[in-house]
Amino acid sequence: MDEKNLTRLDKEIIKVLQGDFPICEEPYKVLAEKIGISEEEFLRRIKNFVEEKKIRRMGAVLRHREAGFKANALCAWEVPPEKIDETAEIMCKNSAVSHCYDRTTAPNWNYNLYTMVHAKSRQECDEIILKLAEQTGIKNFQVFYSKKEWKKTSMKYFCE
């Protein structure tokens, strides 16, 4: 765990960054002022977080349904352990795949590779999934299309 290496100021910075990013000329200055440090110090520490890979990305997330991606499927694949790296590599190359994780199995549940696939329509999404199956040679898989979003949020760290 790296958490013990985080200072109180680090946690203050993380807390202020996980709120809304101000859309104005000097957004970092606005955030730095909230926690009482200089903009230079704030920018320097953010760059450190990026280097340490504590920050994955600064950027925007679209409401993808509104942006036209209406078909979203979670696919569970049963991949022989010795083929998992090469299979994942093929899946990751496809830009329609946003997530690709190797996961533990469960009793009567042998699926070990999980991908999220996004497309404009159900037909297009089905075609992408079939193509992935063909390219990887994985025949055993299940597709779970999203029906309703009950929650999608970013974690609020260090708020408990």
Add this chain to the structure above:
Amino acid sequence: MRELTTFEKSLLNFLQKSIPIDSRPFARIAEELNTDEKTVIEKLRELSSEGYLRRIGTFFDSDKLGYQGILAALQVEPSEIENVAKFVNSYSGTTHNYEREGKFNLWFTLLSKDDEQESKILSEIEKCHGVKKMLRLKATRKYKLNVQFKLQ
């Protein structure tokens, strides 16, 4: 929702990739897109109020901040799905919760501080009225995490 203009699409594509870590980030973006800072800021405020942007901000690596994650799949009695979904949502560590087609009809991701907190929450959810079965699927390797939607 209206059709987005070419400029709006390039702005959103750029912004999904990154926000410059710079005193004037929107001026830097404007330079890349051959426009000015004021136009970028006004356009972003507009797109944000129209609901295209879920969020602008910072995405942390939860592992590196000392949190652990799990994906859980539930088989829920269809008549109980709303109650169960709301119960799952009540935990602040629940970051995604989707109703899906199929035998396992509710899937959620949960972030916790440690194994103890995680199993306590999952057991409470498993006992919820209407839950028939739960799969606990722990990530052992993350090959890709890149949620960007290229607008064309």
